[in-house]
Amino acid sequence: MNKIVLITGATSGIGQACARKFAENGDKLILTGRNEHRLAELRKELSEKGTQVLTLAFDVRDREKAEKFFRELPIEWQEVDVLVNNAGLALGLEPEYKGDHDDWETMIDTNIKGLLTMTRLVVPGMVTRNRGHIINMGSVAGDAAYAGGNVYCATKAAVKALTDGLRIDVADTAIRVTNLKPGLVETNFSNIRFHGDSDRAANVYKGIKPLTGDDIADVAVYAANAPEHVQIAEVLILATHQASGSVIVRK
Numbered sequence: 001m002n003k004i005v006l007i008t009g010a011t012s013g014i015g016q017a018c019a020r021k022f023a024e025n026g027d028k029l030i031l032t033g034r035n036e037h038r039l040a041e042l043r044k045e046l047s048e049k050g051t052q053v054l055t056l057a058f059d060v061r062d063r064e065k066a067e068k069f070f071r072e073l074p075i076e077w078q079e080v081d082v083l084v085n086n087a088g089l090a091l092g093l094e095p096e097y098k099g100d101h102d103d104w105e106t107m108i109d110t111n112i113k114g115l116l117t118m119t120r121l122v123v124p125g126m127v128t129r130n131r132g133h134i135i136n137m138g139s140v141a142g143d144a145a146y147a148g149g150n151v152y153c154a155t156k157a158a159v160k161a162l163t164d165g166l167r168i169d170v171a172d173t174a175i176r177v178t179n180l181k182p183g184l185v186e187t188n189f190s191n192i193r194f195h196g197d198s199d200r201a202a203n204v205y206k207g208i209k210p211l212t213g214d215d216i217a218d219v220a221v222y223a224a225n226a227p228e229h230v231q232i233a234e235v236l237i238l239a240t241h242q243a244s245g246s247v248i249v250r251k
């Protein structure tokens with residue numbers, strides 16, 4: 001059965017890869033992101049291949065706008081089957097005592113509060129219908145802190161706790177809840193972390209073959225399409241030469 005899949009942060013990286021993989025699966029897509037132009041390009045690309053796509057341009061940090069868009073969803077798009085809480089970012093790699101307040105607030109507001117906003121909007125309908133699936137994009141960084149990761153690691157630890165808590169809250173329903181925890185994934189993630197310093201970002205992936213957005217999207221689609229009695233609760237996905245958030249063998 002074709003599902004309605006809502007993906008936040010769909011304009012690049014893992015979110016964009018998820019959009020393409022769920023489209024290949026035959027699902028209908030609600031794609032959100034901050035960049036209206038990129039959303040339009042992705043909608044055009046996927047629509048030309050036969051996918052039904054609705055795009056909503058807003059920042060998940062803006063709760064009022066998110067609530068407005070969700071209230072105004074056309075009736076045929078209101079029953080969301082899969083929510084992929086993907087929107088998130090890391091900013092900076094300084095020691096905690098030298099961190100930037102604005103970077104901290106952006107990470108917390110996006111990675112934690114934005115996820116909570118979308119969960120609060122979408123999951124009540126799933127509970128009413130007694131069906132649905134929430135896939136939260138966590139990180140290996142949520143398992144243990146690494147040098148310079150401090151606040152980012154804390155936000156991804158929060159994603160783990162929130163995902164586990166939600167799974168407990170809906171255990172009496174047929175709703176499934178998944179936490180995907182990628183390691184090194186080569187997207188624009190590091191470029192954003194280093195505020196556009198492309199050379200510094202490229203060094204993150206030197207000497208190792210990192211994961212791609214498609215690798216993570218494959219796992220998301222698998223989890224969403226597992227048999228109804230199977231709940232993929234948590235998946236840690238690492239490159240072959242990465243053992244943890246801080247142990248990476250470069251060759």
